[in-house]
Amino acid sequence: MSEELALLQAVKKQLKVRGLTYADVAQHIDLSEASVKRLFSEGNISVRRLETICQLLSITLTDLVMIAQLEQTQITHLTFEQEQQMVANESLLLVSVCVIDGYGFDDIVAQYRVSETELIQHLAHLDRLKIIELQPQNRIKLLISQNFSWLANGPIQQYFQGHIKEEFFKSQFNENTEKLLVINGLLSDASNNELQHEMQQLINKFAALKKNEQKVSMDNKHGTTLVVAMRQWTASLFAQKARD
Known part of the structure; x- marks a missing residue:
């Protein structure tokens, strides 16, 4: 991938993380939305315009170059077989989700029944998968891309979907930190x-808030799950009464 395309890909990802659109870019650089789309699709954009877009993103052009370089070396997803390995070992899966959520070594040991020896073994496994870099004194450096995701309908997504059905909706959703909205x-x-x-x-907003709170103390953060779903569907009550 050329340097110009890598920079534009990085811009697109930064816009997505911040919940910004081509329309926002167009307004900021005083062009039509169609012109902005053409600039991105053709990969023909000046350094001056890139700097102006960086202002919208609240980063410098140097920051953008560094982000683009990192994105080219970071992984965006695991293989099917790698996800299967995690699902087969729930302790490894727990540690994987924790480090992706920003937990440090001491945070995991303090919150979960995982021994230091076991944790180091799991972190070494994640290091081999290039999800993290296990540094001296058990410091954890994430190596995954900002747009890292589990495989669609892969082993891990299926695992969590099963647990969401069984556990997540066992609630009245009447606490101040809970909300359930259903409309048809x-x-x-x-x-x-x-x-x-x-x-x-909305998902992009969730990801942006999570990223912005990386330095907030673990004592002031709580495990939070957002489920967003929609489908064209007819309840059995109506389907049974429908005329052929």
């Missing part, structure tokens, strides 16, 4: 697509 109606495919875009924006 008739929508066109166009409206469905628009809502899916808004759902992705």
Whole structure:
């Protein structure tokens, strides 16, 4: 990948993380949205414009270059077989999720029943997978890309979906930190697509908030799960009464 394309890819990812769109870029650099889309698709953008976009992202051009270089060396997902290894070892899976969420060595030992020896073994495994770099004094450096994700419908996603069904919804959702919203109606495919875009924006916002709170004390953060789902679906009550 050329340096110009790598920089533009980095810009796109930074926009996504911050919940910004091409329309936001267009307004910031005083161009039409169509012109901005053309700049990105053709990969033809000046250094001056890149610097202006970086202002929108609250980073410098030097920061963007460093981000682009890191993105080219960081992994975005594991293989199917690697995910299977994690699901087969729940202790390894627990440690994997913890380090991705920003836990340090001492945080994991303090919060979970994992011995230091066992934890070091799991961290060494993650080091071999290039998810982390295990540094001296058991410091953990994440090596995954900002847009790292588990495989769609892969072993880990299936594992968590099963537990969400069994555990997550066993709640009345009446605490101050809980909320359950359900709405149904008739929508066109166009409206469905628009809502899916808004759902992705919400996920991006969650990721941005998580990243911004990396330096917040673990004592002031709590495990939080956001489930966003939508499908074209008819409840059995209605399906059974429907005319052929």
